[in-house]
Amino acid sequence: LFRFIAGLGRDMVVSSTFGPLALASFTILGGFILARPDVKKWWIWGYWVSPLSYAQNAISTNEFLGHSWNKILPGQNDTMGIMVLKSRGIFTEAKWYWIGFGAMIGYTLLFNLLYTLALSVLNPLGDTHPTMPENAIKEKHANVTGENLEDPEKKKCRKLELSGGANQNCATSNVGSSSRRKGMVLPFAQLSLSFNAVKYSVDMPQVYFFIK
Numbered sequence: 001l002f003r004f005i006a007g008l009g010r011d012m013v014v015s016s017t018f019g020p021l022a023l024a025s026f027t028i029l030g031g032f033i034l035a036r037p038d039v040k041k042w043w044i045w046g047y048w049v050s051p052l053s054y055a056q057n058a059i060s061t062n063e064f065l066g067h068s069w070n071k072i073l074p075g076q077n078d079t080m081g082i083m084v085l086k087s088r089g090i091f092t093e094a095k096w097y098w099i100g101f102g103a104m105i106g107y108t109l110l111f112n113l114l115y116t117l118a119l120s121v122l123n124p125l126g127d128t129h130p131t132m133p134e135n136a137i138k139e140k141h142a143n144v145t146g147e148n149l150e151d152p153e154k155k156k157c158r159k160l161e162l163s164g165g166a167n168q169n170c171a172t173s174n175v176g177s178s179s180r181r182k183g184m185v186l187p188f189a190q191l192s193l194s195f196n197a198v199k200y201s202v203d204m205p206q207v208y209f210f211i212k
Contacts, residue, residue: 001051004111007118010125026050031057036089051107058100060090143189 002019009015028034029043030052039047047053063069069081076083085092 001107001111004115004118007115008122010118010122014125026052029053031089035087038089051104054100054103054107056100057090057096058098058104060085060088061092061094061096061100065092065094 001022005019005022006015009018025046029039029046030050031039031047032052036044036047036053064081064084066081069084070079072079073083078086082092090096
């Protein structure tokens with residue numbers, strides 16, 4: 001169910017909104033919080049489409065129609081199990097165990113089919129290709145390959161310096177780049193360390209007991 005809602009919503013905010021709403025609707029109208037006779041007539045369709053109603057009918061009939069609840073109280077015509085089922089508006093026929101079992105299998109197949117169709121047919125709501133700055137892409141490539149990240153203009157100026165030539169643009173670009181550069185420039189990629197199962201001990205002072 002929730003995978004189908006995620007595939008239908010196609011967005012984290014939309015899926016997070018409709019997921020709890022569907023869960024609350026199925027829980028309230030599924031006979032767990034409100035019994036079937038307490039559900040209003042114009043909301044009874046929610047009881048029949050809720051997977052929880054079929055699951056509750058199957059589990060309840062399997063439990064309360066058993067031998068442990070097959071006892072008749074004095075002055076009553078029904079057994080204890082049937083009285084409990086009637087008080088919650090649950091069906092008292094044993095066939096509802098198999099009806100609920102088949103309904104759960106059917107809902108599982110239905111939601112998986114709808115989830116697959118939603119992924120196949122519906123288009124994503126946002127942009128499927130996240131954009132990254134060009135500098136970030138170059139930096140990642142340099143970290144992977146180990147290459148030195150340097151501007152093409154700086155490489156050109158370095159070649160001119162090695163060849164013995166001079167260029168006014170190179171001097172101004174070097175001054176401008178040095179003035180724009182702030183902070184510490186690390187020659188390696190920053191990494192984070194995490195420790196697992198760290199054990200430590202505290203040195204406790206010795207206690208001396210003086211017996212008088």
